[in-house]
Amino acid sequence: MPNYDLIAILGPTASGKTPFATALAATLHTEIISADSRQIYRGMDLGTGKDLDDYTVNGQQIPYHLIDIADPGYKYNVFEYQRDFLTAYETIKQRSLLPIVCGGTGLYLESVLKGYRLMPVPENPELRQRLETKSLEELTKTLEQYKTLHNSTDVDTVKRAIRAIEIEEYYKLNPVPEREFPALNSLIIGVDIDRELRREKITRRLKQRLDEGMIDEVRRLLAEGIAADDLIYYGLEYKYLTLYVIGKITYEEMFNGLEVAIHQFAKRQMTWFRGMERRGFTIHWVDALWPMEEKIAFVTTKLREV
The missing domain is CATH 1.10.720 (Transcription Termination Factor Rho, Rna-binding Domain; Chain A, Domain 1)
Structure with a gap:
């Protein structure tokens, strides 16, 4: 185990990567760093699919980082993610634990797994x-x-x-200057899910979140003073739900358009992860349908192979 600096769990939306990561964290007695570009925002819960209940495993609360760290309307970027990831990573390592980064934002994941040299870009x-x-x-x-x-x-x-x-x-x-970023020896685990099953889960989850009050969440954010354009900027759920709430599209147009957009997004996520493999990353894939015990055993075996 000491030969790895980090475990990364990645996969498309609705693949079950978060329950997998939290169950693994419970087994390894460690903590999770989120790699989701929208779950960083406070109050944007149903639309981003935070599913914070997943962070309780058999009564054990799994510590998590980089969720609920920014106010809605703020334009958080990958440079800030690298900075905040390093802070969380070093905090966890100081406790002699093996951090797990989990998420589906390919750019965020690749920026820390590869150690991109980035700098903040001011507005022009x-x-x-x-x-x-x-x-x-x-x-x-x-x-x-x-x-x-x-x-x-x-x-x-x-x-x-x-x-x-x-x-x-x-x-x-402005040429990018050298920026210190540790070279991380990462065990990368991908969750592969059958396309039809993924589509079925996406549709079911969308209906569930609408029933749980996702539209009311958008209404609340607008009432709190978040500009409609700022919510639309975040795309997917916030784009379509905002357009519906402000009367630009019908409920049917919202649901059908959003359903298609999420399916397309999941497909783009997989395209990114396959691209990572072509760019030299080794991703060890597990089947989403494997029992949780089998997935965890797969990872622990990989850790011992080093």
């Missing part, structure tokens, strides 16, 4: 003003001049596309 008001009248299609073409788009997350909304261009333009003009 002049560039934003120049781009604000452009269509999403035009912005996408502009962004493609800077880099190959491996997924459509950066061009999900006009605001996201403008921010992505702003970042690329800054990096073009």
Whole structure:
């Protein structure tokens, strides 16, 4: 076990990676660092699928990090994630524990597993003003001049596309300086789920969260003063539910559009993880249908192989 610095549990939405990670954490008596770009926001619970009940295993509370650390409306970024991940990682290591990072945000995971050298990118008001009248299609073409788009997350909304261009333009003009980031020897475990089963679980979970009050959650956030555009910026549930609440689309349009968007998102997540393998990461896959005991045994065996 001491030869590994970190265990990473990744997988698409609805694959069951969080219950797996918490059960493993309970077995290893350790703590979890979240790698979810939206679960960092306070009060955004149902729409981000926090499922905090999963962090209680057989009556044992599993400590977690990087959930509920920012206010809704704030534009948290991957540079901040690296910084906050390191703080959590070092805190856990000081307790002589083997941290587990778990999530489905591929960029966040890759940024810490590979140790990207990043720096904060300030806003560029002049560039934003120049781009604000452009269509999403035009912005996408502009962004493609800077880099190959491996997924459509950066061009999900006009605001996201403008921010992505702003970042690329800054990096073009300002070479990234060396930044200390530890080289982590990570055991990476992927949760693979059959596509049809994944689709079924996504639809069932969407209906469940709507029944639990996901629309009321969005209404509350808007009532608290979060701008509709800021919620739409977060995409998926918050995009479609906000459009419904402010009267831009019908309930049926919201449900059908959101269901399709989540399916597409899960597909993009798997595309990212397969891309990680092509970029040199070794991911050991477990089947989502394996019993929990079998999944945990698989990981503990891998830890002993070192």
